[in-house]
Amino acid sequence: MTDKLLTVAITGMNALPDNPGPGLAVARCLREAYGDGIRIVGLGYDALDPGLYLGEYCDSVYLLSYPLNGSELLLERLAEIQALEKIDLLIPCLDAELPLMVALAEKLAELGIKTFMPNADQFERRAKSRLAELAEASGIAHPELKALANPHFFRECEKEGWPYPLVVKGVFYDAKIVANPEQAAAAFHSIASEWGLPVLVQRFVAGEEYNLAGIGDGQGVLLGEVMMKKRAVTSKGKAWAGVATADGQLAEVARKLVAELKWKGPLEVEVMRDAKGDYQLIEINPRFPAWIYLSHGVGRNLPALLLELAMGRPAPAMAAPRPGTMFIRHALETIVPLSLFENLMMQGQCIPEAKG
């Protein structure tokens, strides 16, 4: 008797050097945990997403309809892929697609595709624009934040008690520190054109940034938390090197948030540690971060934990935190036969060449 291999589809294969999507790191974690014991379907939105060509991680790959085109087209495309691949579990990894994926969860389940995501209410409550409300309900410090429909605020903001520097953020993604009205207006327009309105402005917190990744079990319990401090960043402020840390105070911040939301699924909590050593909540990302491979490095493989939870199996034991474990990224060229690129461009799918 031959059991069908578990098939896991992962989005976010845009492992770009300056701003990588998390999908490839999630795939690497699963490959580390299960080897060839699972099939991985890589899902991307652009034929030049680098992770789509890495046969050691993806058994087959497909292009999806952009989230901007709406949930119907996305579901239609996922149904086409499902007919070919018999996906057991889908792990969405990108901010812009997550609202659609959350809304489609029931329809995906009808197609036989499991997910492990928050519901729409949980998802909405952690939105950047509602962060203050959530932080207050959870008893966590946070910098004040405003939603802006236009950039006029930046001309007079200092008179209104909002001195520079400030942080200008998109509703889904992106954040820029600005030092004057000109920089602020430029950041507003750049973010609005990419991520839409409103644009958010947050008070700047002086201190050091820390990130925590974990999984909420849907009952209010945080599982497998892994903490990290960036040690080198790209031009877009993304981690190029980082070191695992372990602080009970930060873990407690994340536990309070997960308990308040009864969060289900992966999340990344971003905080600033201020001059007093207290943590201020900056944002919550409703997905694994791009640095999630560090979780495998510290013996807490979070994508593998998510797979077990999603499949209704007992959660594997997590190793004790290993502060001091580092990661450093590197850029690497993949040689790609033109036929693979052609298949992705013309058919929206291909089978990447296996390593070796």
Next chain:
Amino acid sequence: MTRQTLDFPNVESLKRLAISESGFIFDPVTGNSFTVNHTGRAILQLLQKTLDMEQITKRLQAEYAVDAPVADREAIEFANQLRGCFQ
């Protein structure tokens, strides 16, 4: 000001430090790392046991064969540097 209030970082911050023989220091809570010379490492290892300035200078005098003012000065200078490294 008494010697005991010499403004070393708090004892919990110092106790958690991983101190390598090479002089490489890692703080597992903040993720920060530092390097210290042989004397600095000796003082840090002492500080993980006590913040009592008198005990520290006595140990420095014994270990490095220096007189009390020199040991005092070394410890005070080091305390000043440490304060800049910890929140």
